[in-house]
Amino acid sequence: MPAPKALRFPPGKTLPEELCTAMKRIEAYGVVYPAGYYRALLEKYTREGVRYPHILMILGQPRISNHFFYSRALKRTGRLLDYGCGTGDNVRQLIRDGFPRERITAFDINRASIDLGFDLYRDKEEIGDLFIVSEAFPFGPAEFDLVYSASVLHVIADEGELGTYLVNAYSALRPGGVLFGSTLGLVEGAARSPDERGPPRVMPREELTAHLNGAGFIRPEIVQRYHVPHHVADNSDTMCVFEFCTKKPA
Numbered sequence: 390m391p392a393p394k395a396l397r398f399p400p401g402k403t404l405p406e407e408l409c410t411a412m413k414r415i416e417a418y419g420v421v422y423p424a425g426y427y428r429a430l431l432e433k434y435t436r437e438g439v440r441y442p443h444i445l446m447i448l449g450q451p452r453i454s455n456h457f458f459y460s461r462a463l464k465r466t467g468r469l470l471d472y473g474c475g476t477g478d479n480v481r482q483l484i485r486d487g488f489p490r491e492r493i494t495a496f497d498i499n500r501a502s503i504d505l506g507f508d509l510y511r512d513k514e515e516i517g518d519l520f521i522v523s524e525a526f527p528f529g530p531a532e533f534d535l536v537y538s539a540s541v542l543h544v545i546a547d548e549g550e551l552g553t554y555l556v557n558a559y560s561a562l563r564p565g566g567v568l569f570g571s572t573l574g575l576v577e578g579a580a581r582s583p584d585e586r587g588p589p590r591v592m593p594r595e596e597l598t599a600h601l602n603g604a605g606f607i608r609p610e611i612v613q614r615y616h617v618p619h620h621v622a623d624n625s626d627t628m629c630v631f632e633f634c635t636k637k638p639a
């Protein structure tokens with residue numbers, strides 16, 4: 390599959406600054422960069438672009454840790470799929486928190502963000518085997534106890550593709566398994582405002598619930614969180630983060 394087009398950085402944000410800040414955050418985890426590494430990465434990503442600038446802007450701040458279901462997820466004993474894993478920030482946090490690496494699989498349809506993660510964390514040799522990239526969903530039925538989906542639903546513009554994504558998540562879960570994750574959403578009562586820089590799908594709570602139920606999931610719990618604006622044109626009055634957790638019937 391050809392690499393999707395890189396998106397532009399939002400107003401007031403630049404690649405040199407965001408790359409430097411992300412590297413500083415990741416150094417706090419003990420990663421050491423050799424001399425000239427920043428310059429080499431800057432040249433690479435100036436040339437190739439960054440597919441999801443927002444993901445670089447929050448790289449090193451894994452969202453999974455704050456999820457309301459996370460402490461329960463850590464206690465489960467089955468396999469976990471990070472579906473649409475991007476850079477793999479959340480996978481690394483799971484490992485740091487003691488979730489056994491042999492029970493983690495990270496999957497994405499695109500390699501670009503995964504490679505960005507390896508470039509910044511410099512750990513491809515240690516955890517490269519956990520990542521799978523493929524255009525088609527490669528997992529059979531009932532392989533996982535948990536599916537985690539962070540910031541994926543809001544990047545899927547196409548209705549059919551969203552349906553397929555959720556049906557895949559449902560099918561990959563064993564009966565009683567849990568889908569949890571987060572997506573940008575629309576604050577109650579706010580009108581949708583088209584924003585060419587914004588995410589392609591910003592759903593109100595009822596629409597998210599309907600999509601989850603439509604795929605077969607039951608009793609979705611949805612918690613609304615404040616959407617921290619990442620730049621001057623980012624709208625936290627109308628946008629929020631919905632954290633969700635829902636079950637495949639046992």
Ligand SMILES: C[S@@+](CC[C@H](N)C(=O)[O-])C[C@H]1O[C@@H](n2cnc3c(N)ncnc32)[C@H](O)[C@@H]1O
Nearest residue numbers: 441473474475497498499502539540541544554
């Ligand atoms: C905004 S990024 C979020 C990445 C990561 N989950 C995180 O929280 O940092 C969205 C990711 O979803 C992936 N994605 C989009 N549609 C997908 C699909 N149908 N199946 C699997 N991954 C998908 C993209 O390639 C991208 O890596």
